[in-house]
Amino acid sequence: MLRITFKRLMSLLAACLVPLAAQAAEVSVAVAANFTAPMKVIAQDFENNTGHKVTLAFGATGQFYAQIKNGAPFAILLAADDATPAKLESEGFGVAGTRFTYATGKLVLWSKKADLVDNRGDILRYGKFDKIAIANPKLAPYGAAAMEVVEKMGLTSAITPKIVEGSNISQTFQFVSSENASIGFVALSQVFEGGRIKEGSGWIVPSNMHKSIKQDAVVLNAGKNNATAQALMQYLRSDKAKAVIRSFGYEL
Amino acid sequence: MISPDAWQAIWLTIQLATLTTIILLVISTPLAWWLSQTQSRWRAPIAALVTLPLVLPPTVLGFYVLVLLGPHGWVGILTQSLGIGLLSFSFAGLLIGSIIFSLPFAVQPIQYAFESTGRRPLEVAATLRARPIDTFFTVALPLAKPGLLTAVVLSFAHTVGEFGVVLMIGGNIPGKTQVVSTQIYGHVEAMEYTQAHWLAGGMVVFSFLILLFLTRLAKRRGRIAL
Numbered sequence: 001m002l003r004i005t006f007k008r009l010m011s012l013l014a015a016c017l018v019p020l021a022a023q024a025a026e027v028s029v030a031v032a033a034n035f036t037a038p039m040k041v042i043a044q045d046f047e048n049n050t051g052h053k054v055t056l057a058f059g060a061t062g063q064f065y066a067q068i069k070n071g072a073p074f075a076i077l078l079a080a081d082d083a084t085p086a087k088l089e090s091e092g093f094g095v096a097g098t099r100f101t102y103a104t105g106k107l108v109l110w111s112k113k114a115d116l117v118d119n120r121g122d123i124l125r126y127g128k129f130d131k132i133a134i135a136n137p138k139l140a141p142y143g144a145a146a147m148e149v150v151e152k153m154g155l156t157s158a159i160t161p162k163i164v165e166g167s168n169i170s171q172t173f174q175f176v177s178s179e180n181a182s183i184g185f186v187a188l189s190q191v192f193e194g195g196r197i198k199e200g201s202g203w204i205v206p207s208n209m210h211k212s213i214k215q216d217a218v219v220l221n222a223g224k225n226n227a228t229a230q231a232l233m234q235y236l237r238s239d240k241a242k243a244v245i246r247s248f249g250y251e252l
Numbered sequence: 253m254i255s256p257d258a259w260q261a262i263w264l265t266i267q268l269a270t271l272t273t274i275i276l277l278v279i280s281t282p283l284a285w286w287l288s289q290t291q292s293r294w295r296a297p298i299a300a301l302v303t304l305p306l307v308l309p310p311t312v313l314g315f316y317v318l319v320l321l322g323p324h325g326w327v328g329i330l331t332q333s334l335g336i337g338l339l340s341f342s343f344a345g346l347l348i349g350s351i352i353f354s355l356p357f358a359v360q361p362i363q364y365a366f367e368s369t370g371r372r373p374l375e376v377a378a379t380l381r382a383r384p385i386d387t388f389f390t391v392a393l394p395l396a397k398p399g400l401l402t403a404v405v406l407s408f409a410h411t412v413g414e415f416g417v418v419l420m421i422g423g424n425i426p427g428k429t430q431v432v433s434t435q436i437y438g439h440v441e442a443m444e445y446t447q448a449h450w451l452a453g454g455m456v457v458f459s460f461l462i463l464l465f466l467t468r469l470a471k472r473r474g475r476i477a478l
Contacts, residue, residue, distance in 0.1 A: 060441060062442065062443060063440075065443065066440060066443075130337070130338075131341060131423075133423075136441075138438065138441075139441045163425075164424075165423055165424035165425070166423070166424075167424065167434070167437065168441075174318070175340075178318055178322045179322055180318060180322045180323070180338060180421075181341075
C-alpha cells in the first residue's frame, strides 16, 4: 500500500518537473520593493507576449547588492536608485553598457486623513502634526529626497524632533497608513491609482525641489548571455511598459 | 571603529534587555506557575497563546504590535484616552514589543522547572501545615531556580538579538529606539560593512559567551532547563 502511494507520489513529482525542464527561457529579476506592483503587471504582459518565464524577487536594493556580490543568480536588477547599478557595474558584477533609467520616482507628502495635507505642503510650516515618517535618508533615495525638500523649505531643525525613520519606503508607508505617524514622505506609486491619490490627502512635491529619484536597471553577469534577459530589458523600454509605469505614479 | 552612535545604541540595547527581563520575570513566574498547576480548560489555549511569539515571524508580530499601538488599536485607544499619547516610536512601545516577543523564552523554562518539581514536595509541605503561599515561596520557587536562571539569560539574550519587531515599531530614533540590531541592519543596507562587522562581531561574541555561560552552569548544576 505504502509502496503504491510512494510510486504515485514520484510520478506526480516527475509530472511537475517535466514542464520546468521543457521551459528553457527563464529569467530571474531582482526588483526594488517600491516597483513591485508595476513589475508584476509588466512581467505578466511579457510572459503572455513571449512565452518566456519571469521570476521576480522583491526586496531592498542594499540587500540585493550584498546578495549579488555574494553570488546571487539574478539576471537583472531593477534598483531603487541609480547608484547601486553603477556601483555593481564598476565592480564588475554588472554588464557594461546595459544600464538605463526605467522609472523616475515621485515624492508625495501624504496623510491617511482627508484634508490634512494641503496642496502646497504648508502643513510642514505650521507643524500641526505629531510625527512625520521619512525613509532613512542614508538608505532610501526617497528619504534623501525628502530631507532635501525639508532643507529647501528651511525646516530641518523644526522637523527633526518629529521624524520617525522607516528602514525603507514600504515601512515608511506602513507607519503613515497605520496612522502611527500622521504624515509622511512616501512614494507617489504607493498611494496612486487610476491617475490620482486614491485615499487621504497629499502634496505631490514638485520635482525641482529635490534631485530626481532615478531608478536604474542593469543586466548582471548571470544574465550576460541570457537572451530572455535582453528581451525583458528591451520590453521595459517599450511604450506599453512605459504606459504601465506611468499609470503607477512614476515619471519617465 | 565604534562610533558614539553605536555606543548609544549599545547602551539602549542593554537598558531594553534589562527592563524586559525584569518585567518578564515578574509576569512569567505566576503565569508559569498557573500553567504548571491548573486543570482548567483554558490551560491549552493560554499555553498556545504564550508560545505564539516563538513561531510567528518577528515582522508579523511587529506589524500587529504597530497596529495595536496605533490610533485604532486597543492599546493606542487606551493610551490616548489616558492622555499618554501613542506609544509607537517610543522606548515604552519598544519595551511592550520586546516583552511580547520574548514571553515564551521566559515562561517555558520556568514552567518546565515547576512541572519537574512534581507534586510531592508541595504535598509534603502541605502536610507540615505550610500555607500555599509559603509553599510557593519556600519550596516551589527555590526548587525552580535553574529554570528561573535560564529564563533570565534567554530573555536577555533574545531581546538583544531582537530585530524584526524593533524595526517595525521603533522608527530608528537615536537614543530612543535605535538598538544594536537595527543599527547593524542600517550599516549593511548602506554598504558600510566595516561598522557592520564591528557591531555584528560583537553580537556573535556576546551570544557565544551567553551560551557558554549556560552550558557551564548546566554542567555544574546538572539540571538547567535549556
